[in-house]
Amino acid sequence: MLIRTGEARTQRMDLGLAGLLSLVAGALNAAGFVVAGSFTANQTGNLSMVSETLVQGQVLLALSFAGLVLAFITGAALAALGIQWGERLGVRETYALAVAAEAAILLGLGALLAATGGPAETHVVIVLSFVMGLQNAVTTVISRARVRTTHVSGMATDIGIELAALLGSPRLRDDARPKLVLHSLTLACFAVGGVLGTLAYAIVGHWLFTATGVLLAAIALPELALARRD
Secondary structure, eight states: OOSOOGGGSOHHHHHHHHHHHHHHHHHHHHHHHHHHSOOSSOHHHHHHHHHHHHHTTOHHHHHHHHHHHHHHHHHHHHHHHHHHHHHHTTOTTHHHHHHHHHHHHHHHHHHHHHHHSOSOHHHHHHHHHHHHHHHHHHHHHHTTTSOOSSOHHHHHHHHHHHHHHTTSOHHHHHHHHHHHHHHHHHHHHHHHHHHHHHHHHHHHTTHHHHHHHHHHHHHHHHHHHHHHHO
16 A cells, blocks of 8 residues: 555555545644644645744744645655655555654654643644644555545535546546545545544543554555565
């Protein structure tokens, strides 16, 4: 799931990647809203809030929303740089290492919150935005943009296009069906993750970040072992 790239990937690999990581993204996005009233995966909304709060004269609040956008971009950029470096050196487990890094960040955040009661809410959502940028870059690059686990607006657009294609020629229908399944699954898992994340945060609080870190580690570590064995 985290070894083959581009056209070497099967539909099953993309579905597994999209389902699991969208579930995590939805949970973390919802938790970010519960913690600080801002979404960590929705950079369209955050950028809109930058504009709105600037107009209202709330400069510090505008800067905090801008910080979320910057953290997302930074996470994506660092993930992409790491992937480029790994591919240049022929490291087969590059993508698994990136997901393992995401797991480590979330486990570290969970441990910090457990030990200290937590840093400021703004710091938590900045870390989560960084993680979402990292994850979205990994899934986008490994699948050649077929899988995007945090980009809900883009997926919803794709679903609309693919539904229209089902009314077209046989070739268009055949091309659209697997994409429609993939994007619908991604959207559904993101929504389910949001529900589970909200419920889990209400029950276990910051341990949600530890749980998602463990889940991501459970995804990445077997892939690391497989890459090194092959």
